[in-house]
Amino acid sequence: MSADEVRLELHQFRLSHYNEKVRWALDVKGVPHKRISHLPGPHMAAIRKLTGTSETPVVRIGGVVVAGSADIIDMLEGHYPEPPLYPADPGQRRAALGLQARFDADVGPAVRRALFAELVKEPSYLCRIFASGESWVTRTGYRAMMPVVTRVMARTMETQDPAAVAAARHATHAALDRLASLAEPGTYLVGDSFSVADLTAASLLAPACNPAHPDMELPSPRPARIEDWLARWAEHPGAKWVHGIYTRHRPRRVLPLQAAAE
Structure with a gap:
């Protein structure tokens, strides 16, 4: 899969446990994605342009932007249900x-x-x-x-x-x-x-x-x-x-x- 075919972008810090939550979910579900790694501090302008805040992780797919690890995982669970991260019961x-x-x-x-x-x-x-x-x-x-x-x-x-x-x-x-x-x-x-x-x-x-x-x-x-x-x-x-x-x-x-x- 070429870079042009990868639609999902993860905007992240390299060392961040909240970003790790999303990386893990993407990898478990086998979702091809592109990681955009930001430097803490200089990241603020780019992330604020995406979300209005300065916090990562942020996922962008097409024109849709989702911020926050829990909301991103919820989105992934809806679009990529296998293997599930939410129990069926x-x-x-x-x-x-x-x-x-x-x-x-x-x-x-x-x-x-x-x-x-x-x-x-x-x-x-x-x-x-x-x-x-x-x-x-x-x-x-x-x-x-x-x-x-x-x-x-x-x-x-x-x-x-x-x-x-x-x-x-x-x-x-x-x-x-x-x-x-x-x-x-x-x-x-x-x-x-x-x-x-x-x-x-x-x-x-x-x-x-x-x-x-x-x-x-x-x-x-x-x-x-x-x-x-x-x-x-x-x-x-x-x-x-x-x-x-x-x-x-x-x-x-x-x-x-x-x-x-x-």
Whole structure:
């Protein structure tokens, strides 16, 4: 399939657990798509032009634009129903969507704040993550912008507020505890098959668990601060559940065409 034949575009950040939710759904359903990777900070003008806000992920297909991981997955489920991510049983479907909503609202922001509290102290590594695949000129220019970018991140994510960061770490640990209480290794959060609940929980906790998948694994070599972050959760039963879900259900094939934002 040529680039001209790929109609669906995913506008994303490379390191983002909400974007990972959508990448995973697209890959599970085998939907050919083109990933447009934006640099945090410079992304604002392009994304606001699409949606009126500055948040990713955003999907555009033809003249239709859908923003937000939950709404995008809902759209995909309607247009590409196989394999299903929503349970057929109405009660299980409500439970799965309820878990998605709670993880989206509470767990995702906490994990992001806790991780970026570490990453903003490592601007070279952060630049390496976000500008991977960009030209040398773009990487160099973005590296020069990192003091401004990290200040904005620190302010918007409250990563310089010790109480907020401590609460985010506690919420991350609590989410892993909840996974460990809801599902044994090799089992699922709702019913007896993989669903949007499992996809959401594993995606949003991936930054703490560092699954061995090219879309979410933090690149090596990693700064000692980041190794310490990962070691904090490595042996938790909830983290082992996340790794198991990635191993069994996250496709490793590269379906999309890659592109940098213009």
